[in-house]
Amino acid sequence: MKILYGMQKPDEGTIAVDGEQVSFSSPADAIARGIGMVHQHFMLADNLTVLENVVLGGEKLYGIGSKARKKILEISDAYGLGVRPDALVEDLGVADRQRVEILKVLYRGARTLILDEPTAVLVPQEVDALFDNLRELKAEGLTVIFISHKLGEVLKVADDITVIRRGTTVGTADPKTATTKQLAELMVGSELPTPETRESTVTDVAMLKVQDLRLAATDPDGVVREVLAGIDFTIHKGEVLGIAGVEGNGQTELIEALMGMSLPDGGVITLDGKDISTAPTRKRREGGIGYIPEDRHRHALLLESPLWENRILGHVTEAPNSKRGILDPKAARKDTERIVREYDVRTPGIEVTAASLSGGNQQKLIVGREMSHSPKFLIAAHPTRGVDVGAQAQIWDAIREARREGLAVLLISADLDELIGLSDTLRVIYRGRLVADADPATITPEELGTAMTGAARGHLDATDNPSAAADGDTTEDEAR
């Protein structure tokens, strides 16, 4: 993928576009050949308008004025993207931002689109809308490379499927006849791991209790907004509480409040019977909170430090990392080797920097580290985001195993299958409130997706008539 987009040079092999052999030494070359990429993480400037974002770096094409605007509207209409050129990017939802990214690529004259895990951040309804867009593009004669680990989606949207495992093509499939099971077998060489947890291990001993957690924040326009409004929940020993929600509805703030990285305006947090509402982060970690953050590069790793120093991070006061204030690098190194072994972190050694590992292996190291201090309560935010299928299964296994031993887990994820599969209890967060709860045994991703847009409240029951909840409230989210 990086090679196709010119970010990296191949050692061997050739690429042919339209039957013509090409070689790219930079993304600019790839763009010139009509190849465009929509990254998993959006590359947009929040404080600029859609128009400005699209022309940024492509000023020479159609200028920055009315000609560019005309072109944008033209593309938007042609492919049914529905982009408003003058909206500020920061006001757009995730799905809209993605459409801007696609438009940006088309604006530069791309005929081949690479989409990297485009659905990871979307709710099912938005995924459907994206697929409609892609079909439009296809109808206009464009080529789309859709990279995803969600097999159902691949089957739904693709005309041709190629399965890649560890850098080699392991097979191709015809989406008309192939099943998810066959694809999965090609992908991992064995059966697809499912996040399903079978037997319940929930006890009636409360491990984490959150009562009436409140936080208000002032947004850039000076409007005071409730980011967390009266959050109440209890997680028992051996229970996984899943929180579903479109990103930006208070999940990040909730995690930060639980970790003590920011102090909430009000509310009580009790861990294992002890009030930790005002305890500093380090005390909370020592008290048994494990933390797998949503952004591992920002919150869980020192990228330029060796693995064994990363193993110390967050647990510097605990054995085996230090004794009476003095570090014990020898013991820390030894324990890092153990983590690398037990959690199957693929690395040539523990002296390499964290940055040189792949995302999945970084995440396995983090999971291993957090699990090594026998946490009582684990915060797992998007634990398998950007992680390959093999690592995904291992991470799920680790969480499941710890849960069996009485760990309480708060799971926050945008992957609804993961949420439904791993959780014992499901809650939906919307605009800082827990608006709905559901039973993971009966709920479908679609129903959960509806609730995430704020359209459904209360207890979601699969057998209920969902029309009672879907009262046209969905537009509210888009208007945001």
Add this chain to the structure above:
Amino acid sequence: MKKFDKDRLLLAAAGPTLALISAFVLTMIVLAASGVDPIDPLRIMIDQAGYEDVQVLIVNQAGIYFLAALAVAIGFRMNLFNIGVDGQYRLAAMISAVVGAKVALTGPLHILLIVLVAMATGAFWAGIAGILKARRGVSEVVSTIMLNAIATSVIAWLLLPKNLGVQPAGSNDLTTGDIPESGWFPALSLPGGDIYGFTFVAFALGVVYWFVLNRTRFGFDLRASGASESAAQASGVEPKKMIMTAMLISGAVAGLTGMPLLLGESHTYNLSFPLGIGFTGITVALLGRNNPVGIFFSAFLLAFIDKSSAGLDQNGYAKEIGTIMQGLIVIAVVVSYELVRRYGIRRQQQKVGEELAAGHALKTDNKEVAA
């Protein structure tokens, strides 16, 4: 694993080497461009270093630079840019000189008191910038530069005879009065002159610096904060407390910078106390990559340029050639270190990829460290 260590060592040496070579080449170009013989001044400087008295001067100056650079390096390790070492050091030297001259104690206690006062003063002055940063988010770069200017004025005012200053008879110098002999630090006498005893304390502090940073929890927290503030915070470091602590320690060490001179030679703070040591300290810390051994060598290098360029005047060259050289070193250091750093990261990622592809990963069934 040896392979990665050797790599890292090579890369660590590559940065300074590249920087120094390019700085010297650039100096020669500057000299040639201004119509001066590009080789002769350098030769004279090297000749100068052969004299014993110049050697003693270099060692004494290196000790002072070493302390200033340590102070800067503590800040650098957590991404704090303490430009105020100069002001902190001068104010600390002046206040401790005043206290030292006013009291009479037995030998070691007297020296200890002066040193402690200096550290406290330096920490106090740096602490102002620390509080401003932690409480109000004021950039420490701005506040420490301003505090340098304020320190200059405060010292000038305090040195007035109507305040704390003393005007020696028959001189227009202003001093803080002489520290009695019990407050002098014993020196190491050599044929070329006296080496300040405090210089050895300075180098010993380098060992303490290494230990605290690399072997203590506090040091780990500090380095983590420097490497990634967000990750450090998530790991349990309180950023505000860390800023304050780092600033206080940095200031305390900055306060020590004046000690070799004050305790070893001048025994008073006067108008001719050197200016700008703190800024040279930044160069030294940069060149030494905030590593005590690196700082040790770069302190000697800068001291050498300083002291041996003084001899250029007598040979018909401008001694500012030394200053030009120092400036060029700073530029070369910043550029070459960044280049080497990026190259190192890219190279390692590539190597890790290769090793994994070759199946050298640490395996579940393989207890030995592979590679």
